[in-house]
Amino acid sequence: MTDLPDASHFSHVTDWVFDLDNTLYPHHTNLFSQIDVKMTAYVSELLSVPREEARALQKALYLEYGTTLKGLMERHAIDSDDFLEKVHDIDYSWLVPDPVLGAAIRQLPGRKFIFTNGDRGHAERTARQLGILDHFDDIFDIVAAGLTPKPARETYDKFAELYKIVGPNAAMFEDLARNLSAPKALGMTTVLIVPRNFEPTFAEIWERDLERSDDVDFVTDNLPEFLNSLVDAFNA
Structure with missing residues (x-):
């Protein structure tokens, strides 16, 4: 839906931070x-x-x-x-394993984290079903956040302090623009994941978040393609 990113905007990134739901799997999966x-x-x-x-x-x-x-x-x-x-007592068989996404995450240089408002068990089951769990260094869940969810700034600060993350050296991938405001303020490169064939008329969350568009550096409706373009550029 958008041009693939210039990898130079990510050449400094050493910590890759991913939301879970509707980010690491496509919105249309409807899990x-x-x-x-x-x-x-x-x-x-x-x-x-x-x-x-x-x-x-x-x-x-x-x-x-x-x-x-x-x-x-x-x-x-x-x-x-x-x-x-x-x-979180749900059927995870709805998720289709995504080896392309897994390969891209594995090849990204540096550490990789899942940062979710869900709990660790849900994140682990989801990532395992996708076939990508082993590619992450850790999961920061709602319990680790002291039950204070994104987009609270204190939660991002707690995450950054725990893993010694320096904002300008990190990139955050999210499906909610409002959850990218704090990362942007911390200096992170921000990527918004939107539904495939995205149109604002059927994306109510994006409509609510339009005023936060300045916090979004990149937008994509295809995370595996986005990451693979970076990996290919890094390895060129």
């Missing part, structure tokens, strides 16, 4: 829809309200607190472990 349904069911059962009301509240919490989990903890003091276990 997250299973989690979404589980979260609605959780809210419905917790508050004894119809699913329609539960879904509306779930989305309101997400917008106000960054994650449904954070909102439920703030308002209802739920057990985070119980929530994470229940909403």
Whole structure:
């Protein structure tokens, strides 16, 4: 959908940071829809309200607190472990292994991390099904973040401090533009992953994030192709 990047913009990168859901697998896979349904069911059962009301509240919490989990903890003091276990009890066979993506990640020079608002178990199961888990140095999940989700700046600071990451030496790949504001402020090169054949008319998240477009250095709807273009240039 866009021209492939000039690799010189990434020649300095020693730390490659990837969001998980709708970033390391294509948006059209729709894996997250299973989690979404589980979260609605959780809210419905917790508050004894119809699913329609539960879904509306779930989305309101997400917008106000960054994650449904954070909102439920703030308002209802739920057990985070119980929530994470229940909403990530999904079928991962929806994911098709991606050897092209795996090869590209493996060949990137430096360290590679998954940085997710989900939990480690979900990230591991997802990456394992994709065939890319072994190519990452570590996973920074919502528990490691102290249950404070992206886009909170303190969470990125905690991540950077833990792994001794210097912002200008890192690149971050995300499907939500608002989650790239803090990385951009830290000096990271930022890449927004959008759905294949992307059009703004059917990408509500992007519409909400238009005002943050200055935080996005690159946009792609094909992560494996994007990374492979970098690898090829680095190896040329």
